Amino acid sequence: MKRTTKSSSITQPVALVTGANKGLGQQIAKELVSHGYLVLLGSRNFDNGKKAAEEIGEGAYPIQLDVTEAQSINAAAERITNEFGRLDLLVNNAAIGQSGRYSTVPEILEASKASVASLEEIRILFETNVLGVLAVTQAMLPLIRLSTSGRILNISSAAGSLTLNSDPNFPYRPYFGATYPATKTALNAITLALAIELEDTGIKVRAASPGFTATAINNFQGTDTVEVGAKALVLAALDIESPTGSFTGPDGPLPW
Numbered sequence: 001m002k003r004t005t006k007s008s009s010i011t012q013p014v015a016l017v018t019g020a021n022k023g024l025g026q027q028i029a030k031e032l033v034s035h036g037y038l039v040l041l042g043s044r045n046f047d048n049g050k051k052a053a054e055e056i057g058e059g060a061y062p063i064q065l066d067v068t069e070a071q072s073i074n075a076a077a078e079r080i081t082n083e084f085g086r087l088d089l090l091v092n093n094a095a096i097g098q099s100g101r102y103s104t105v106p107e108i109l110e111a112s113k114a115s116v117a118s119l120e121e122i123r124i125l126f127e128t129n130v131l132g133v134l135a136v137t138q139a140m141l142p143l144i145r146l147s148t149s150g151r152i153l154n155i156s157s158a159a160g161s162l163t164l165n166s167d168p169n170f171p172y173r174p175y176f177g178a179t180y181p182a183t184k185t186a187l188n189a190i191t192l193a194l195a196i197e198l199e200d201t202g203i204k205v206r207a208a209s210p211g212f213t214a215t216a217i218n219n220f221q222g223t224d225t226v227e228v229g230a231k232a233l234v235l236a237a238l239d240i241e242s243p244t245g246s247f248t249g250p251d252g253p254l255p256w
Contacts, residue, residue, distance in 0.1 A: 012059075013149075014084045015237075016040045016076075018067055018136060019094030021048040024155070024210055026056070027230040028091055028237070033059040035238060040080065042067075042094065067094045067132030077139040087143035091237055092133040093155045097180050099124040112177025121179055129183035134190055144203055149240045154191045155233060156207040156247065160184025163255035188247060188256055195245030208236040209249040 015032050019025040020041035029039045033056055041056075042065035043049030049062035063079060066072040080087055099121050102108045111117060133154055144150040158164055158172070162185060165176040175181065188207055195205035210229030232250040247254045 010038070010084055012036055012038050013088040014038050014040070014080075014086060015089035015091065016042060016063070016065075016080065016087055016140065017091040017093055018042040018065060018132075021045070021052040021062075024226050024230055024233070025091075025093040026052045027226040028093060028233055029053075029060060030056045031230055031234045032089070032237065033057070035234075037089070038084070040076075040084075042076065044072075065094075065136075067136050068127050070135065073135055073139045077143065080140070080143055085143075086146035087140055088147040088149060089151045089153070089237055090137065090140050090144060091153045091155065091233070092136060094132060095129045095155065095183075096125060108179075109175055109177070112175075112179040112181065114178040117178040122182070125179050125183050126186065129180070130186045130190065133187060137194065145201065147203075150201075150203040151237065151240065152194065152203065152205045153233065153237045154187055154205075154207045155210070156187050156191070157181075157184045157209045158211075158249060158254055160186075160188055161247075161255055191247070192245055192256065199244050204240065204242070204244045206236050206239075206244065207247045208233050209247075209254060211250040 013036065015037045017025050017029045017039060020029045021043035026041070029041050032039045038059055038061065040061050040063045041049045041053050042063055043052070044066040046062060046064040049064070053060040053062040063076050064072060065076045098108050102111055111121065137152060144152065159176065159181040164170045165173050167173065191205055191207040198205055210233055232248065236248055247256055
């Protein structure tokens with residue numbers, strides 16, 4: 001499935017989706033392909049990404065990408081440069097809900113409390129969910145600048161909204177903690193910082209939440225399917241007209 005066509009002959013829009021070998025990432029990639037995109041499916045394990053790309057079919061290309069490893073990120077950027085020549089859309093989807101040391105949702109929630117949260121656990125989550133996003137974005141930005149309609153979409157969550165969690169009536173407020181939710185708060189801050197920095201370039205930078213989707217991050221406890229969850233994300237990804245710096249969900253705008 002390797003593509004060797006010179007970039008100057010590529011007329012289809014090109015997208016990179018991180019963490020695209022399963023779940024929301026794979027569904028986003030599938031829908032982007034259906035909209036005419038050439039989509040690179042970023043995956044830590046290349047074979048897993050290759051399998052996911054084969055399931056999607058023509059227009060999907062696996063690419064090895066570990067968002068926590070600089071060498072992997074740089075190699076991915078070099079491959080995209082050589083084979084595609086630009087990047088029209090970057091979807092920063094790769095994320096983890098915990099380090100793997102907990103086996104149940106109640107354990108994860110208890111361990112997320114700020115008074116007891118493991119600093120090592122927090123570092124691991126921030127490394128992937130926040131620093132990984134920024135590292136990939138910085139590496140891909142030169143390619144995005146070559147697009148006539150460059151966009152960056154960071155997959156966030158209402159769980160990270162400070163405004164919502166400050167409201168005593170917000171039903172998920174008790175679950176706001178120092179681990180996964182805090183990484184999404186930080187991701188929102190980076191999203192806004194990038195949007196402000198790049199607003200004069202025409203590159204759109206947005207955050208979007210899929211809602212409560214059943215994925216590995218929540219041990220498949222979510223109430224929506226990945227097909228439903230991906231709709232709001234793809235809508236935000238394809239939008240080239242709306243202002244930069246937005247945070248949206250399935251029901252519309254979300255407060256930071």
